[in-house]
Amino acid sequence: MAASASAIGAPAAGERSDGTVPGGDPPGGPASRAAFPPAPRIPAVLVAVAWALSPTWVMERCARAIGEWFTIKMWPSGIRFVLTSDPEAVKALFTAPADAAPSGTGASPVAGIMGEHSVLVLTGPEHMRQRKLLLPPFHGERMREYEDVIVDATRNDMAEWPMGTPMRVQERTRKITLEVILRAVFGVEAERMGPLRAAIEGLFLPMNALLMLRIALSRPRPGRPDGRLGEALDRFDALLYEEIARRRGQDLHDRGDILSLLLQARDEDGEAMTDVELRDELVTLLLAGHETTATSVAWALERLVRHPAKLRRLVAEIDAGETDEYLSAVASETLRARPVVPLVVRTLTRDLELAGRVIPAGSRVAPSIWLTNRNPRVYERPEEFLPERFLEEAPETFSWIPFGGGIRRCIGASFALLEMKLILRTVLSELEPRLPPRARAKGERVRRRAITLVPADGAQVVWTRRTGG
Numbered sequence: 001m002a003a004s005a006s007a008i009g010a011p012a013a014g015e016r017s018d019g020t021v022p023g024g025d026p027p028g029g030p031a032s033r034a035a036f037p038p039a040p041r042i043p044a045v046l047v048a049v050a051w052a053l054s055p056t057w058v059m060e061r062c063a064r065a066i067g068e069w070f071t072i073k074m075w076p077s078g079i080r081f082v083l084t085s086d087p088e089a090v091k092a093l094f095t096a097p098a099d100a101a102p103s104g105t106g107a108s109p110v111a112g113i114m115g116e117h118s119v120l121v122l123t124g125p126e127h128m129r130q131r132k133l134l135l136p137p138f139h140g141e142r143m144r145e146y147e148d149v150i151v152d153a154t155r156n157d158m159a160e161w162p163m164g165t166p167m168r169v170q171e172r173t174r175k176i177t178l179e180v181i182l183r184a185v186f187g188v189e190a191e192r193m194g195p196l197r198a199a200i201e202g203l204f205l206p207m208n209a210l211l212m213l214r215i216a217l218s219r220p221r222p223g224r225p226d227g228r229l230g231e232a233l234d235r236f237d238a239l240l241y242e243e244i245a246r247r248r249g250q251d252l253h254d255r256g257d258i259l260s261l262l263l264q265a266r267d268e269d270g271e272a273m274t275d276v277e278l279r280d281e282l283v284t285l286l287l288a289g290h291e292t293t294a295t296s297v298a299w300a301l302e303r304l305v306r307h308p309a310k311l312r313r314l315v316a317e318i319d320a321g322e323t324d325e326y327l328s329a330v331a332s333e334t335l336r337a338r339p340v341v342p343l344v345v346r347t348l349t350r351d352l353e354l355a356g357r358v359i360p361a362g363s364r365v366a367p368s369i370w371l372t373n374r375n376p377r378v379y380e381r382p383e384e385f386l387p388e389r390f391l392e393e394a395p396e397t398f399s400w401i402p403f404g405g406g407i408r409r410c411i412g413a414s415f416a417l418l419e420m421k422l423i424l425r426t427v428l429s430e431l432e433p434r435l436p437p438r439a440r441a442k443g444e445r446v447r448r449r450a451i452t453l454v455p456a457d458g459a460q461v462v463w464t465r466r467t468g469g
Helices: 003-011 044-053 053-066 088-093 126-135 147-158 167-187 188-218 226-248 257-263 275-289 291-304 308-320 325-337 411-430
Strands: 069-073 082-083 166-168 352-354 357-359 363-369 433-436 446-450 452-455 460-465
Touching: 044 069, 053 069, 082 088, 082 325, 088 363, 126 275, 147 167, 147 411, 166 167, 167 188, 167 257, 167 275, 167 291, 167 411, 188 226, 226 257, 226 275, 257 275, 275 291, 275 363, 291 308, 291 325, 291 411, 291 452, 308 325, 308 411, 325 411, 352 460, 411 433
Parallel strands: 082 363
Antiparallel strands: 069 082, 166 460, 352 357, 433 460, 446 452
């Protein structure tokens, strides 16, 4: 990827230097202020390929050459994404009226997998209904009920970790977070875990291989996927519907898993969720909460092992057992410096002014999580791993957006943070990580895996047992 910053920064052919597109209303007309930000002048096919391989590379170079606003045009779909890392614009977009900047249009590349009733796909009143039904299990006392599940799943997996030889942390954290989902979300008994676990693993294999081409090079195809991915989805759905039917015949009052709680939930009209709605929300929780949290934990350990003083400070806090202040700061800084998802998207239904810039109706505006979380106007030394910045004065809400924002902020954010902290605390209370031989001292490269940004080498560390651990 040898495109220079100057080449990336120049406006694309067919656009004026101010980002406006020729044609449309005359100067002074109602749409005369609406304009696309400048775009890189390199061919759209090269932008699409670069985006598919390394979205962070594209975003960083566009930001360096063009600024906090730029437009990316994908090939061959012709879809244009307006990216921004201006916190004021992010705030304006996340707090805009829901009908002006919806995100649940079904255009998501995983919409066909999650289903039309997913909270990530729905808009308007239907979205708010599903969101209200989903929120209670992720707040208050309910969260404490999941702590033992997370710790037990971590310790059970740690029993198989090799000592003294390099290990890819992400491979193990994915197993841990999947176990947590099976127990805390699906509430599956031990004898039924094997088939469901196998079906989930079979679902992720073809999805990782195929999604990126669809995202970067084409318009997402509506409807349920076909081929290997569709077959894997059929197998998973059959087991999930079987589990829902079985659970409906049980007394659920003493169960605390999220599926059982959703089966008992009622909306404002006293209506329960249908089997299809339950299926779509459970698949959404799986897709949004499995790989993402596992990757965040892996990134945290990848960062800590390269910052020994910060690792020692965290271990000292864990050993003291009096507070989790620094642990919380480590989690927040990891999500800032290594967000798992690069951006979120809103589709404008009308011209919308964002921080003084009017973006045309129909545009897909994408707050860049990666760039916003490291905006140098907000963060001093943004490239450095500094958990201490979250001990001093936390950044404003719309300058730290690993979970998105507004009414579509990730429902499972609190659960993800709890899971991150408990896994890290459990692991570091018993084991000590160090860098393997010939590891990159500055850190592992960021690699795209499906829709997530993961450590290129899986966050490799070498474990030893702590004295008395």
